[in-house]
Amino acid sequence: MAQKRSIFEEVGTQKTAAPGPQGGMIDAGRRGARTGIRIWLLVLFALVVAMIAVGGLTRLTDSGLSITEWKPVTGALPPMDAATWEAEFEKYRAIPEYQLQNAGMSLAEFKAIYWWEWGHRQLGRVVGLVWALGFAGFLVTRKIPPGWTGRLLWIGALGGAQGAIGWWMVSSGLEGDRLDVASYRLATHLGLAFVILGFIAWYVFQLGLPEREVLQRRRGRERKLWGMGTGLLHFTFLQILIGALVAGIDAGRNYVDWPLMGGGFFPPFPFELDPVWRNFFENDGLVQFIHRMTGYLLMLFGIGAWIVSRKSGNKAVRFGFNAVLAMLLIQMVLGIVTVMHGSPWQIAIVHQLGAVATWVLILRARFTAGYPPAQSVRG
Template identity: 40%
Template sequence: MRPAESPRREGAVRTWLYLLAALVVAMVAVGGATRLTGSGLSITEWRPVTGVVPPLSAADWATEFEKYRDTPQYRILNQGLGLSDFKVLYFWEWGHRLLGRIVGLVFFLPLIAFWWRGMLSRRLGLGLLTLGILGSAQGAIGWIMVASGLQPGMTAVAPIKLALHLTMASLILAGLVWLAAGERSAGVAPAAPRLRAVALALPALVLAQIFLGGLVAGSHAGLVHNTWPTMDGALIPPAETLFSVRPWIENFVDNVTLVQLNHRLTAYLLLAVALAHAVDARVAAPGSSVARRATGVAGLALAQAGLGIATLLMAVPLWAALAHQVLAMAVLVMATVHARLSRGLVRAPRASGPAVAAFGFEALAGRGA
């Protein structure tokens, strides 16, 4: 590879990674709409290949509708639902699954081309291989989640499985952004150790908050205690309310009061850490890129907290819930970029060709960049 070609190749890889990240955010948004419209159980089978084609004839639609009418959700919640309304539910879920297939193609086809042309460093190749494995597992987790809602007596998916599905998508998004931020052409000096440590902790805090948000969504905990800053008059509800479920460990998933409280408390912690980090960075390194990035993370975290409060007070309207979910992804993206660049950036050598060793085995042996 000629030196003049390096920035163009690095730019192509970085653009591809950010495109993938945007597709993942779109998939999270459509997934949120699918959940909020109650569409997630409208497709009762997992057909990775043939499922790409929706029903095309009246007979096909009748068959799919009959399968749905045999689900607990239909019998308990949607008895009497017409075919036209079923089609709306179906297309939300079908669109979500189609986006998953598109993400897979946009990931693997360029990956093969970039690898074959020697455009991936050893470490980048190993990171992409890991993300490919996580992405493949995400499809299986999604079906396990849907299957949990098809069990007798269930009208929605299990909250813990919804939270895991959302968190896995967020982890994949963070991985893509981390790798993309590492593809900058110019080197970046590391931040001071204290600032670097907090910057690295922020994405982990955001992921924990997203997981707790998934529990809130899955258990519909946002539909209770629609007051703030108190929870119907109490800053912290009494212990007998927080731990009323037996065994006690299940309260963290099934007790909507405790689920909502945990989400609130983690939001306060995340916001406090982000604001303190921004102030620290602006004092310790005024005018630096570290200070600007830290301020950006704090600003997004503050906006997300405000939107979360508004969503709660309005009893979770569809538009606000979707905006809250998408803004959470923006906070995660900004925090991940900040964490990656705060570590410093040293340009990694490119693989010289399509050798399998360059793509994985040498990196595993510790010879990666």
């Protein structure tokens, strides 16, 4: 039975709680462990950067051919006794690098280069294991967000291909009269490492936002800067490949004057190899010249993108391209210093890590231009 109301009671004094905000259809489905997957990808990112650094040091110390076999499983164990060490050393003494360059090397000297290559391969195994355990864990627990299974599997596939390409690269230096691995294969190996790093970084950026926010931000895409960011990315990748060619033939250790090369604008004898096309990949003077010119053009392109970004009304977009321009300038100075000092490993590895920083900052600037964050009218 209804209770009587007081004549002094105001209508609507009994308030009901207002319903909370309801998510849209985008958030209605299984969200997945976006934060957990992002942390896992960040660990993979750090490991891949370490792989690039250790791989660079392996190359700079001429250690890459010290292990002459590819044993993905049993190769995880290093030599455990004197007899095994001697057997490994004997295999190394059978290849051209030892016979033509390191004849008379002691076992202790061999061990020094062996550990670099073993460490590089071991780190590759760790990367593969971290990916496999993480992917399997998220898959079994059904924590992968919709649409992400293929993307995460793609990273694993690229990692597997990288291992095979690594051996394809090493095998090129085990026969014939080569003292090092083929520079073309080295460029392929390094290029794929940067591709893997790029995908991981891009996925980390995307997973840092809820799916609905990604769609909302995409509506405000700054198309011109998005396009210029894409161009910068491709141009930088080309420069990284050319840099790998420079490293592959030790071109950075010749022509240590700057801004000239051997006293002139062009290096002497730029087309001395036959057929002519070989000079663009194997002539140390011409390859270093191309690397220098590409670096200058990349810097000009970066300045152009930065000028365009000044017109953006979004503070985050402007900051992203500020960082890119600053890193391009630092990287160019590092390149000049590296060449003028004859590419010692201590400076050369910093230059290689500078390429990693440049690559990631360009990816970040491109992502920010493609998915600019909301800001107040005051900016």
